[in-house]
Amino acid sequence: MTTTIPQQLKPKDFASDQEVRWCPGCGDYAILKAIQKTLAELEVAPERTVFVSGIGCSSRFPYYMSTYGFHTIHGRAPGIATGLKLANPDLDVWVITGDGDGLSIGGNHLLHVLRRNVDLQIVLFNNEIYGLTKGQVSPTSRIGTKSPTSPQGSIAHPLSPVAVALGAGARFVARAIDIDQKHLIEVLTAAHAHRGASFVEIFQNCPVYNDDVFHDFTDRANAPDTQLHVEHGKPLRYGKDGNRGIRLKPGALDVEAVVIGQNGITEDDILVHDQTNKTLAGLLGTLRPPEFPEVLGVLYNDPIDSYEMQVAALGAAGNDVSLNDLIRKTRTWTVA
Amino acid sequence: MTTTIPQQLKPKDFASDQEVRWCPGCGDYAILKAIQKTLAELEVAPERTVFVSGIGCSSRFPYYMSTYGFHTIHGRAPGIATGLKLANPDLDVWVITGDGDGLSIGGNHLLHVLRRNVDLQIVLFNNEIYGLTKGQVSPTSRIGTKSPTSPQGSIAHPLSPVAVALGAGARFVARAIDIDQKHLIEVLTAAHAHRGASFVEIFQNCPVYNDDVFHDFTDRANAPDTQLHVEHGKPLRYGKDGNRGIRLKPGALDVEAVVIGQNGITEDDILVHDQTNKTLAGLLGTLRPPEFPEVLGVLYNDPIDSYEMQVAALGAAGNDVSLNDLIRKTRTWTVA
């Protein structure tokens, strides 16, 4: 396929002509901006780019992009996206989903698209609530969350999107915050570069139904002490003064938060991030403030052949295959 | 509820009058026997015991028990079982499922019943194939598995039931082999004792469509070297001579197989099984022969309040609640 990019597109060139209809202050706006910027920076061809979504506030996303877009049905975007890539593996396909869309009704499809490693960027907007249907608890809502369906507080234990993705066998798992544009774009860029299914959880604020549920680590004032941005090969350090870090708990399969210079801890004690260590990714995914920082960035990135590559390896259509021959490749007889 | 057990029931008292219709040599027979034995040993009341299953060879299970039983539809047993427990939390409910039923069409329900921690014993018969529909690959089938739907060999990466269960937040995860009756009964007994959702994967041989797919560790001759039976608080040792074991890889979040007496390894180096360490459970679940033994037994067991307990804590029906009063607890007016 030949694609001509007549001129370099700007982020706004990736915006469609449709009025954006999220609530004022919704975190989705920031994500929209970040994705438009990412696409512009990556210089992708809009006609080869497709956004496929389910149903939810987050899933309205495709309408606001000037690329191809398919707003499908609740939870089913992964199936649609898989079929699309089987029809045309050359397309660059993003799946946009929410915590309800992707982990409640669509949990199974997420599981399977990840295990199959279909080459997609799967972006889950996690606001820990059902926005579109007016504020019911979602599978990521915390115990005790009050909502129309849990007036006494939610009792079901929340799922960790990262744990689910790793449990499904995902090969790329990352995490970012809606309002941290720079970091979000870095993460999305890494996700795009990964061949195979890339899973990105974005903490997204829903000011209407679950305002500031992430404030313990998204609050900018405390961010240095409550966020740890991982980088492959770099020590797991954070803190206003850069002297805090994560180290292996001696003799145990566990980690702990430490301060360099305290209790004899030195720089060398700090664990170095290895994005190919799944056990580490799993552990980092469970750390929560205040005891730990919230760990953000590419937790796991260990690519293997994508589904598309495997499918292609099974062979393609032969140009010279005659149906007339093939249909006769069985016991036949001729009546004279 | 008062329950009278007139006399101690024997395993065969838990067998129904229906002719068992699995293929000769199917691993399901051994599991049936083990469960009947377990129930007899536990002296459960048959009228309080219910087996709920989906669809598959494995899911025919309830028909062969003299307890209550519900053979439902494909993949949906967890939903039915949850409703059943909401109706009557006193029932002792087992969910029987297969790798297709529980991890393909029913994957999402499994995820959610585990995260909710509904007090059920969920037993997944994993034969890494669809038995009932004549041998297609399942989500646990290995890459390269040839089947009617994968004539060139399967390309999708298999799910690990243990990884999925842990990813979902399961609080009890165990593994056993169909033909190892003694160990299987131990595991089932522990699952039964656990309040909350207990997940048990049983490696089950399907001689017709996937014969001996587990032979690398189920082969009795090599079992001591290829199986490690974990016990909480006991070192992770195995091997014909009992001198093999698992230790932490120094300085890394990983484990390795070692031999006591070689390379300076002593008994003290061997990791002690901690069934409350989820990271350890996750790692043990990934170990595979020949480099490692297959780890069997209760990998993880860290109980918290069950769904039923949480539901009960929200309050019960009041005997003295008057509908007539309640329906008038709003703005009313009287026309004279």
Add this chain to the structure above:
Amino acid sequence: MSTTVPKTTDPSGSQQAREIRESVVVRFAGDSGDGMQMTGSQFTIETALAGLDLTTFPDYPAEIRAPVGTTFGVSAFQIHFGSVDVKTAGDEVDVLIAMNPAALKVSLANLSLGGTIVADTGSFSERNLLKAGYDANPLEDDTLAPYQVIPLDITRLTMSAVEGFGLSKKEALRCRNMWALGLMLWMYDRDLTATTAWLTKKFASRETLAQSNNAALIAGHAYGETAELSGNLVGYRVKDADLPPGQYRTITGTEAIVWGLVSGLRSAGLERLVFGSYPITPASPVLHALAKMRELGVYTFQAEDEIAAICSAIGASYGGALGVTSSSGPGIALKTEAIGLAVSVELPLVILNVQRAGPSTGLPTKTEQSDLFQAVYGRNGDTPVAVLAAATSIDCFDVAREAVRLATKYMTPVILLSDGYLANAAEPWLIPDLDALEDWPARQRTDPEGFQPFEHDPETLARPWAVPGTPGLMHRIGGIEKEQGSGHISYDSANHQAMTDLRVAKIANIANDIPEQDVALGDRTGTLALVGWGSTFGPINKAVEQARERGQSVSHIHLRYLNPFPANLASLLDGFEKILVPEMNAGQLVTMLRSRYLVPAKGLNKVTGQPFKISDVASAIDAALE
């Protein structure tokens, strides 16, 4: 909190001059943030307290919180009230309160020619006009020539009324709705007492807000009185309706379903109702309401999807509780496989479908009744279930009870059809004595003697409800065909025929246990019968009433039972020369009637996401009788 309404209001001083109206439709429209729902509800209460009949319909925006001032952010509340039987939310709006240009813009289509517009000129800024898509100010050109426009700077009037309470500008502006309410209460000669009391309670923790809102309310009311005296405004009087005496409340279809289910649970003598559901517009509010009813034995379960939701309900019924599930069209689609299971294992189950406009995601916030085919025919195999539909918000109560009765008596799934209109529309309801309603205790088997799980009662054709936990009744059930009697798996040909016949006969037999079909209005024979179902009741009934007043030979037949049809429906239809079936779909009941009775029924079909207007039906009657 109950107030007694005197049977007649004595006209006081100024009222004597007022114009008399039989019924009026008022629509409060503003931005989502303008508090129109609250305003409308409060106007409703005052209207109800005055002894009028009424129907209300809130019209929410599809968006959660659309940007301020946009047309898609308009939230409206419509009330139709009168001294006569009020059965619809009104064909056309008589009085429109437009709190901003966008509200004016989207509401004009439904305003009657010559209708009144009260517009807050203070909000008609250039910016707001632009957002609403107006090039020029419609208050200043002849756009509104066909209407009576009352331009009032409600913004300024409110600001000055609340001056001195120390409110922020935002808080002060939020009182505009109370000013408007005060004016409308004056216009229809209503009391303010209840509203003042309500404000006090509502803002109990912030007294200033209570006081300032009340000040705005009074200011609006006072403005009316002054303007009336000066001849600038006209007040109206609507006499009270002749409502039967007793205690009333307003009730929406959602509330009526909830109370009907809970009351049905009691009548069936069951302890638990397990409600497995998954949120979806417009069905979720039923789940929300039931979630607060644990003390009545209600256990709600927000499942991971609609399939798990219905399965939990089936599991609950298996366990001896009343299993109920709810959704709207797309979610019901997902439940159809499991409905088949419930039919096959013969367990009670109530399935509520609050219909919305389709196909697919369609128009989630708009009403339609296009899931009748799905309810009656939408399953694999020969899989009959009972199907009922509610006619009005109040009717939802009875129909929900009836669904529980049939499900438990016949051991069958029952589909209960409501829709987005009924869910939200409110009516005044003469509250029945719930303790005096008929009981029909569900029978659960306990006797092991001769127990056969699939032996059917000769009268009801129901199998015994044998619940896990019961000693001596252990048995296995499943979705594979079962041998009659034993319930064992059976691949036998004759047995499958017999079981299929039994399932068909069981549902058909319900026709003998339901009331004979009567006309809702008119004679039992005549030229034309309008046959309806569901929420079209109001407009059809009114249109027939009006036609009959004009001397047309037309009757209204309204079906609550859609499967099976009442036993006498054939003969009733026989009495009419023509049959017209108005439906908010492309023609579903009409198809069923034609196939069943071979009557040349014709459809009157409207699929706009909006209820029928009385005039839509009236024109169709005229055309049919031509």
Add this chain to the structure above:
Amino acid sequence: MSTTVPKTTDPSGSQQAREIRESVVVRFAGDSGDGMQMTGSQFTIETALAGLDLTTFPDYPAEIRAPVGTTFGVSAFQIHFGSVDVKTAGDEVDVLIAMNPAALKVSLANLSLGGTIVADTGSFSERNLLKAGYDANPLEDDTLAPYQVIPLDITRLTMSAVEGFGLSKKEALRCRNMWALGLMLWMYDRDLTATTAWLTKKFASRETLAQSNNAALIAGHAYGETAELSGNLVGYRVKDADLPPGQYRTITGTEAIVWGLVSGLRSAGLERLVFGSYPITPASPVLHALAKMRELGVYTFQAEDEIAAICSAIGASYGGALGVTSSSGPGIALKTEAIGLAVSVELPLVILNVQRAGPSTGLPTKTEQSDLFQAVYGRNGDTPVAVLAAATSIDCFDVAREAVRLATKYMTPVILLSDGYLANAAEPWLIPDLDALEDWPARQRTDPEGFQPFEHDPETLARPWAVPGTPGLMHRIGGIEKEQGSGHISYDSANHQAMTDLRVAKIANIANDIPEQDVALGDRTGTLALVGWGSTFGPINKAVEQARERGQSVSHIHLRYLNPFPANLASLLDGFEKILVPEMNAGQLVTMLRSRYLVPAKGLNKVTGQPFKISDVASAIDAALE
């Protein structure tokens, strides 16, 4: 591998004495392990090679591998062959080969009075009799008095025939089926050459097995010859049928669907067919067959469930490939929400339903046609799709092609109904020249000029197929209602009405693009019309043929198009006084015909998991004409 069949077989020596038969039904029945399917297939080949018309039907056990000797482990293969047009697998069995007591037991019900039983006495051990549930040996009491029993110790005869090949006992016993085949080939005067060649090829890697099986085959054949000479056995002769000349193969419904789809793909000029499916009986074999066709551009995808399966097909069609999905009733139920999406976004999609007996899990291995309602009505909203059904195994080819044509031309889902009977039944097929079939290239939009994603072609009412990857056509689609033309989300009332009308009209309009309905047999007017659809074609057609021979005024109308109906169907039905609709369900097409045409059609309904017998239909014809 092709063999030429001489137009007439010259009767040779012994054949002259043979009794002549027009058509015969033979049933091979034995344990699952006895190789009955293979035996039957080979008998079929020899029969086809002899120039006869035939229909075969394999009858597998529901269990995967039931315990040896049990009735539920019986596997049978039935073949109906004749010199005349053979259209069913046969009402009754003329000759039953029973390889063990269980096989005898389950097959007796269908054996004609006076029919022949060849029983292997060697397998009638006490143990086997017990397993089959016989108290006494039926060969030794008068159980079989109504039949002609030929007891033969096939076990012993086989053992001695293969002596000397050094086989294990198990291997030797496995040759019993070849002995029985040899005998039957003798009985119907068939050649052994093809079978010998096939054995050689099959056991190419184990020559002893080839030789021993061949020895058993020859021994069985020789046994017949000897016994005939001694007068103990009679041979028959069935003349060849007058089949049109050309190259033939046998084809099952499954195979015909597969080839129809692939051929349709070519005719549509598309490169890829994406087949998203999830295994389910009896639909899986289509997936299995397509999984081997990558070289033809077929991409199969075994999804995690039926929902993902159909979604992958929709995604593929969106991406410009031909999206196809398949299942059976319970799986189709799960797809209904997504079918609604495909209707709403107007994408091509073929949905294959290989029906099985329901409701719920039902009888997965038995046939039924009870998913017609589901196909036509089984969705939320007003959501019309095209529905086609195949009449015979061969017809599956044409119908599959037609489904592809309609889906791509009209941008619509098309439901294709087959069933468990058709899937497995085989017929001889005069292979068409696939390159000579009509092409109807699908049009995909590439021109950005004036592109509007929801602008509909005035003739077909199809929207443009604009595929991601195409420069300049970027647009967004979804399941929310779309504005006509632009495709933007639209909550507008009039637009929703227009779009609903358009969707209805688009499907209705297909009636103008399909052949006029003709009678399948008989006059175009008369007393009685039998109207059928799907796999009931054979028995209805034969029953009508026989009735007409008896002088009854009856015609056969067979519908391929179930939605929309052919445009002239009304007038065709008008020509008959009575209409009878035989269906393997509780009355579905009959309901549709009654509502559409207001004709007093009556149903003839059979729900036993078994196809109609010609005699079932014949009696109903008699009753209708009484």
